[in-house]
Amino acid sequence: MSTTLTLKNIPDTVYGRLKLSAEMHRRSLNREAIVCLESVLQPTKMMQSEPISRARELRAALPAGKFRVRDIDAVKRKDRP
Numbered sequence: 001m002s003t004t005l006t007l008k009n010i011p012d013t014v015y016g017r018l019k020l021s022a023e024m025h026r027r028s029l030n031r032e033a034i035v036c037l038e039s040v041l042q043p044t045k046m047m048q049s050e051p052i053s054r055a056r057e058l059r060a061a062l063p064a065g066k067f068r069v070r071d072i073d074a075v076k077r078k079d080r081p
Contacts, residue, residue: 007033 010018022032 018032018036019029021036022029025032025035027035
């Protein structure tokens with residue numbers, strides 16, 4: 001369920017930064033405001049081990065033998081000096 005919220009008396013500098021950010025992210029002002037509010041009010045703090053365990057889960061879900069370490073390294077190094 002969603003709710004409508006009207007904001008009044010937004011300082012010009014805040015509005016300008018929100019507008020610029022919305023343009024950079026190709027979002028509407030409304031969507032950018034929601035994203036900003038969510039990032040402040042619903043922060044996602046990960047435990048130190050969580051990114052590693054998530055990466056291992058993703059790796060385990062890949063088809064076996066299809067992605068070899070040397071192939072991945074070759075792709076990462078492609079077009080690098």
